[in-house]
Structures are given as structure tokens and as C-alpha cells.
Amino acid sequence: MDSKLLICIVLSILVVGTAHCQLSENFYTSSCPGGVALVTQLTRSRVSADRTMAPSLLRLHFHDCFVQGCDGSVLLDNPSGQGEKESLGNKGTLRGFDVIDDIKKQLEALCPGVISCADILALVARDAVVAIGGTNWSVPLGRRDGSGSSATLANSNLPPPNSNFNALSTLFTSKGFTNSELVTLSGAHTVGVTLCSTIQPRLYNFSSTTATDPAIDPTFAASLKRQCAFGDTTTRIKLDQTTALDTWDQNYYSNVLRGKAVFQSDASLRSNGNSLSRVNQLARSGSVFNRDFGNAMVKMGRIQILTGAQGQIRKNCRAVNS
Ligand code: HEM
Numbered sequence: 001m002d003s004k005l006l007i008c009i010v011l012s013i014l015v016v017g018t019a020h021c022q023l024s025e026n027f028y029t030s031s032c033p034g035g036v037a038l039v040t041q042l043t044r045s046r047v048s049a050d051r052t053m054a055p056s057l058l059r060l061h062f063h064d065c066f067v068q069g070c071d072g073s074v075l076l077d078n079p080s081g082q083g084e085k086e087s088l089g090n091k092g093t094l095r096g097f098d099v100i101d102d103i104k105k106q107l108e109a110l111c112p113g114v115i116s117c118a119d120i121l122a123l124v125a126r127d128a129v130v131a132i133g134g135t136n137w138s139v140p141l142g143r144r145d146g147s148g149s150s151a152t153l154a155n156s157n158l159p160p161p162n163s164n165f166n167a168l169s170t171l172f173t174s175k176g177f178t179n180s181e182l183v184t185l186s187g188a189h190t191v192g193v194t195l196c197s198t199i200q201p202r203l204y205n206f207s208s209t210t211a212t213d214p215a216i217d218p219t220f221a222a223s224l225k226r227q228c229a230f231g232d233t234t235t236r237i238k239l240d241q242t243t244a245l246d247t248w249d250q251n252y253y254s255n256v257l258r259g260k261a262v263f264q265s266d267a268s269l270r271s272n273g274n275s276l277s278r279v280n281q282l283a284r285s286g287s288v289f290n291r292d293f294g295n296a297m298v299k300m301g302r303i304q305i306l307t308g309a310q311g312q313i314r315k316n317c318r319a320v321n322s
Helices: 003-014 035-049 053-066 097-110 117-131 151-157 165-174 179-190 196-204 218-227 251-257 264-270 273-284 286-300
Strands: 193-195 236-238
Touching (some): 053 179, 193 196, 264 273
16 A cells, blocks of 8 residues: 555544545555456456447446445445436446446455445446447546435436436536536447437427427438337337447547437537537547547546545445445
């Protein structure tokens, strides 16, 4: 353990809750050699067995961080059925919990009680993106795990897909992001799927005057309707339909520009001047998207974290230590 970390832990024990320790990429180098590499290896093998797992693992870290910070709370099973897993934005669509369970089990065998569930989520999000050929970034570590999980909090902190630009901007600003970073992070929708139920209202029941959202390109709307028939709530369709296989690229932004975004929230990035210029910039440059996406993920990974002597290192990511 390095001296800065030791001082930080001592300080946070003496002055509970006020001292804030820095995260560090080398946090586990001496306490769990091989731990970070094991996470990478296990993530890679799960994603190579099922490529669709990569987007799901990326989304898990986002949903963890936006609800009471990156504290692994999204992983907790709440016995009363009122936890984050039961919230509107998570129930039936969030997946990858078994992947995290498996990684945690193997880490506990390697070095018990050392690597937090919150850090596993941060590492796995990066490793999953890399495993499908996406961008890479360094993951600062040293988060600790929280002990509560609330569906109500998740409902008010996760953005619904019918959000307009102001709602998205207000939420992301409250988490410390600029509008430019909101646009950057939304680019995650270059991979992954949605349930047809999520876009039924946009296709068939948009408003009292128009059944289908006029912001959708008509040809694309027809194609979405073929894939998601009226009343279909169970089929899953790709968010970026330009390629059959999920690829990490900036296609999401050209989709937004051409009226081929699947959610209203995505389409709304066209409705604000500054945000539209940012969409145009990222549509032109995959390298800018990749660099800025990594930076924004690191920033996301610092939202309301627990460090030092705060929180705990859960033994099982689904339950608080007894
Ligand atoms: C900007 C506001 C956002 C909204 C409104 C939103 C909403 C959604 C919704 C509704 C789904 C589909 C759920 C389903 O029906 O299966 C989804 C999927 C996804 N979202 Fe977002 N999201 C947002 C931002 C983000 C961010 C910031 C990230 C990550 C950095 C992200 C990553 C993903 C991924 C990777 C998927 C696909 C998941 C899978 O295939 O399992 N989203 N999002």
C-alpha cells in the first residue's frame, strides 16, 4: 500500500466521512497482484462467448454511477423487492449480474475482501468495450461499496428514453457533466439493444395528433415497425442498425443526424444548437469520440464515490456484509 493511501485511510478513520481519498490505477498492485488482469481475462472470455454481453456490462457501470454514485448499489438484491434492480430503467433490461458474480467469486479466491464490487463494474465496463474492439481507457481504482439500494432513487436518477434535451441536460449537469459530455456518453448507444416495449409509444402512440414521432425518418420508422410490431413487448432490436454485428464506431452520431436514432433522448441531441454541433463533430471523427468517451467514462467513475474507510468491500456483490 502506498503512503498517500495509508495517510488517506488513517485520516478518513479519524475524520469519518470528510476525508476523500484519490483513486489510483495502481490501487491493487500490491494488495491483489493479478486481480485487475483476472477481471480483464474473465470479461474477455464472457464477451467472446456472447458478444451481446459487452453493451450490457457497459450499461451496468452507468446505472451504478448515476444512482447514489459508483458504489456497486446496482448489484444489491433487495429482499423487499424495492432495490435498484426493480426500478423502471432496470427491471427486465439490465443484465450481466451473473458475469459480475463469477468475477467476484474468482477474485475472492485470489485475494479475499480486497477488490470492491464498484471497482469491478468500472473495470468490466472498460474491458467489455475493449473486448469488442472499442476504445480503451485507464481505470482509476479504490472505490468502496455502499450498503443501500433504492428503486425510488433509481427512478429519479436514470434518464427515461422519452427524455427531451432539457431533461437530459439537467440530469447530466446534476452529475457534473457538460452538455458536450452528455453527447459523448450517449454515443454508447452505438452498441446494444432495446426491448420493443421501450419504443412502442414512439412508434404507435406518440401524441394525440401523430401516432409516430415525426422526428424519425419515415423509412426508418417503417423499418422499426416491421421489427417491432404493434403490441410487441419482447423482441429486442439493435440501437445502431447500420451494421449487423455490434461495432464500436461513431455511427450513432450519423444516425442521430439522419433521424435514425432509436430513442427520443438520442434524437433530442439535435434539438439544441451546441449539442447539434457536438453531434456533427463526433459524427466526423471516431478518434475524437474514442478519446472523449474514455475521458467521460473516467469522470463518470468518480461520481459520489466512497473511498478510504468509507463503505465496505462486499464479499458477495449481491449482499451487504453481515
Ligand atoms: C442519455 C440518456 C440515456 C438514456 C435515456 C438511455 C436509455 C436507454 C434505454 C431505454 C436502453 C434500452 C433498455 C431496453 O429496453 O433494453 C438503453 C440501452 C443501453 N444504454 Fe442507454 N441511455 C442513456 C445513456 C447511456 C449512457 C451514458 C450509457 C453508457 C455510457 C448507456 C449505455 C447503454 C447501452 C450500452 C445500452 C445497451 C444495453 C444492452 O444491450 O444490454 N446509455 N439505454
